[in-house]
Amino acid sequence: MTQSVGIVTPQKIAFETPIALSSGVTLPRYDLMVETYGELNAARSNAILICHALSGHHHVAGRHSQDDKAPGWWDTMIGPGKPIDTDRFFVIGVNNLGGCHGSTGPSTIDPATGEPFGSTFPLVLVRDWVETQARLADHFGIRQLAAVVGGSLGGMQALRWTITHPERVRHALVIASAPKLTAQNIAFNDVARQAILTDPDFHGGDYYRHGVVPRRGLRLARMLGHITYLSDDGMGEKFGRLLRSGEYKYGYEVEFEIESYLRYQGDKFSDYFDANTYLLMTKALDYFDPGRHYDGDLVPALREAQARFLVVSFTTDWRFSPARSREIVKALLDAGRDVSYAEIESVHGHDAFLMEDAPYHNIMRAYMNRIDAEVNA
Amino acid sequence: MSAPALRPDLQRIADWIPPQASVLDLGCGDGTLLAWLARNKATRNYGVEIDVDSVTACVEKGINVIHGNMEAGLTQFEDGAFDFVVLSLTIQAMHNVEGILREMLRVGRTGIVTFPNFGYWENRWQILLGRMPVSETIPYQWYNTPNIHFCTLHDFDALLATLQMRNIGRVVLNEGQEITVLPNWRGSLAVVRFEKV
Numbered sequence: 001m002t003q004s005v006g007i008v009t010p011q012k013i014a015f016e017t018p019i020a021l022s023s024g025v026t027l028p029r030y031d032l033m034v035e036t037y038g039e040l041n042a043a044r045s046n047a048i049l050i051c052h053a054l055s056g057h058h059h060v061a062g063r064h065s066q067d068d069k070a071p072g073w074w075d076t077m078i079g080p081g082k083p084i085d086t087d088r089f090f091v092i093g094v095n096n097l098g099g100c101h102g103s104t105g106p107s108t109i110d111p112a113t114g115e116p117f118g119s120t121f122p123l124v125l126v127r128d129w130v131e132t133q134a135r136l137a138d139h140f141g142i143r144q145l146a147a148v149v150g151g152s153l154g155g156m157q158a159l160r161w162t163i164t165h166p167e168r169v170r171h172a173l174v175i176a177s178a179p180k181l182t183a184q185n186i187a188f189n190d191v192a193r194q195a196i197l198t199d200p201d202f203h204g205g206d207y208y209r210h211g212v213v214p215r216r217g218l219r220l221a222r223m224l225g226h227i228t229y230l231s232d233d234g235m236g237e238k239f240g241r242l243l244r245s246g247e248y249k250y251g252y253e254v255e256f257e258i259e260s261y262l263r264y265q266g267d268k269f270s271d272y273f274d275a276n277t278y279l280l281m282t283k284a285l286d287y288f289d290p291g292r293h294y295d296g297d298l299v300p301a302l303r304e305a306q307a308r309f310l311v312v313s314f315t316t317d318w319r320f321s322p323a324r325s326r327e328i329v330k331a332l333l334d335a336g337r338d339v340s341y342a343e344i345e346s347v348h349g350h351d352a353f354l355m356e357d358a359p360y361h362n363i364m365r366a367y368m369n370r371i372d373a374e375v376n377a
Numbered sequence: 378m379s380a381p382a383l384r385p386d387l388q389r390i391a392d393w394i395p396p397q398a399s400v401l402d403l404g405c406g407d408g409t410l411l412a413w414l415a416r417n418k419a420t421r422n423y424g425v426e427i428d429v430d431s432v433t434a435c436v437e438k439g440i441n442v443i444h445g446n447m448e449a450g451l452t453q454f455e456d457g458a459f460d461f462v463v464l465s466l467t468i469q470a471m472h473n474v475e476g477i478l479r480e481m482l483r484v485g486r487t488g489i490v491t492f493p494n495f496g497y498w499e500n501r502w503q504i505l506l507g508r509m510p511v512s513e514t515i516p517y518q519w520y521n522t523p524n525i526h527f528c529t530l531h532d533f534d535a536l537l538a539t540l541q542m543r544n545i546g547r548v549v550l551n552e553g554q555e556i557t558v559l560p561n562w563r564g565s566l567a568v569v570r571f572e573k574v
Contacts, residue, residue: 329443330453333453339443341443341444341445342429342432342436343429343444359429362433363436367436369437370436370439
C-alpha cells in the first residue's frame with residue numbers, strides 16, 4: 001500500500017557565498033526554496049536529489065495543507081512505498097535559481113534597488129543550477145548523492161551533475177530527456193519567448209513596476225508548450241474533434257474541446273508563473289550542450305562521469321523522442337559507462353514521465369532498489 | 378557463496394567465458410546468465426532485451442541492459458566492444474540471421490549461439506510421419522510458432538562458412554546431457570562458438 005509523504009513544509013535556505021554564473025555575472029547571494037522527505041541516514045549516503053523541469057519547483061510530493069487540492073508534481077513517484085521510497089531515501093526537492101516559487105529569481109526583490117530584479121536578473125545555465133545544487137548538498141553535509149533524478153530539463157541537470165561533479169553522484173536517472181536541443185526544439189522555445197517578449201505588458205521584463213504581467217504572452221507560450229508535451233494519439237484519444245456545444249458556431253469562440261483545454265491550461269499557468277522565469281528556463285534548455293566544450297562530442301564529456309545511469313524514454317514523446325535518449329545511451333556506452341535503458345510504451349507523449357504507469361514505475365522501483373542495497377546496506 | 382545452478386545450455390556458455398571478460402548477451406531475458414557471470418567470473422556485462430518486464434528484472438539484478446529490438450542491428454555498440462557476444466535460443470526466431478551473425482562479430486571477438494537442432498531424430502521422425510515437429514526444444518505448433526529459421530548443425534556450419542566465419546567449438550545437448558555420438562541425430566540443442574576466419 002503506497003501512501004503520501006503527508007503534509008510537508010518548504011524551507012528557504014540562504015546562500016551568502018557569491019556565485020559566478022556562466023554568463024559572467026556574479027550573484028552576491030541567493031536563496032533556494034527546498035523541501036525534503038524521509039531521513040538522511042547516519043552515513044549521509046541515501047540522499048536523492050530531484051531536479052525539476054521547465055515549470056517545476058521544490059514541491060515534489062505531499063501537500064502543504066489538508067485543503068491543498070493537488071499534491072506535489074511528482075507525488076506518484078515519491079513517497080512511502082513508492083518507487084522513490086521516502087522510507088529508505090532522503091529526498092530533496094529544490095526550486096532552481098531563477099525560479100518563481102521562492103528561490104531567488106527575476107521576481108525577487110533586488111536588495112540593491114528595493115525593486116524586483118526583472119530585466120536585470122542574469123541568465124542561468126544548467127551547469128549553474130548544478131553548482132547551486134552542489135552547495136545545497138554541502139548545506140546538508142552530503143558528500144555524495146545516492147542519485148540525481150530528473151525528467152526533461154531535470155534529466156539534463158542529472159546528466160550535467162555526473163560530468164561536473166563526477167565523485168559526488170553515484171547514480172543518474174535521466175528520464176524523457178535529450179543530450180541537447182534540436183533546431184526544432186529551439187524553434188518552439190523561441191516562439192514561446194516571442195509571445196512573451198512582444199506582449200505589450202512585458203515592458204522589457206520590468207512589468208512588475210507597472211503593476212501588470214504579460215499574461216497573453218505567457219498564456220500563449222504555455223499553450224504552445226502544452227501541445228509539445230502531449231502526443232497526437234493522446235490528444236486524439238482525450239479530445240478528438242469533440243465540440244463543447246455539439247454544433248459548429250461559425251465563429252472564433254471556443255468550440256473544440258482541445259481549444260478549451262489549452263486555454264484553461266494557459267490561463268491557469270499565467271495566474272501563477274512568472275514570465276521572466278519562463279524565458280530564463282527556455283534559454284537554459286537552448287544552451288544546454290554538455291559536449292560543447294569537448295568539440296561538440298558528448299562522449300569525452302561523459303568519460304568524466306563515474307555514476308551509473310538509468311535512461312528512460314516514452315514511445316510517443318516527440319518533444320524529446322526515444323531517439324534522443326538513445327543518443328545519450330550511445331554516448332554513455334562509447335564512454336565506457338554503466339547504463340541501462342528502457343523505452344516505455346505510452347500514449348501520453350512527453351508528459352508520460354509524470355504519469356503513473358506500471359512498467360515505468362516498475363523499472364524505476366527496480367533501479368531504486370539497487371541503489372538502496374548499495375547505500376543502506 | 379554457491380550460486381544457484383544454471384540451465385545446462387547456459388552453463389555450457391558460461392564455462393566458455395573466462396573471468397573478467399566483457400560479455401554482451403542478446404535477448405538476455407531476465408539476466409540469469411549475466412548475473413551468474415558477474416557473480417562467479419566478474420565479467421563486464423551488457424544485455425539487450427526486447428521485453429520491458431525482462432528489462433526490469435535485469436535492472437533489479439544490477440545488470441546493465443538496453444531495451445530494444447536487435448533486428449535493427451547493434452548500432453549502439455562500437456566495433457570490438459566485447460570479448461563475447463551471446464545469442465541464446467533466439468536466432469531461429471530472427472528475420473535477418475546473416476545480419477545478426479555479422480553484427481555479433483563486429484561488436485565482439487567471439488560469438489556464441491544456441492539453437493534447436495532441427496536434425497534431431499524426433500524432429501525427423503515426426504516429419505517422416507507427416508507432421509511438423511513439436512518437441513522439448515521446439516514446443517510450438519506450426520501456426521503459432523515464433524520460429525521462422527530452423528537449421529541443423531551442418532546447416533549452421535555451412536552458413537558460418539559463407540559469412541567467412543568458423544565454428545571453433547560446439548557442444549550438443551539433449552535433455553541437458555552432452556551428446557558426442559551422432560550429435561546431428563541425437564542432439565536437440567546446439568551451443569556453438571564461432572569467430573571470423
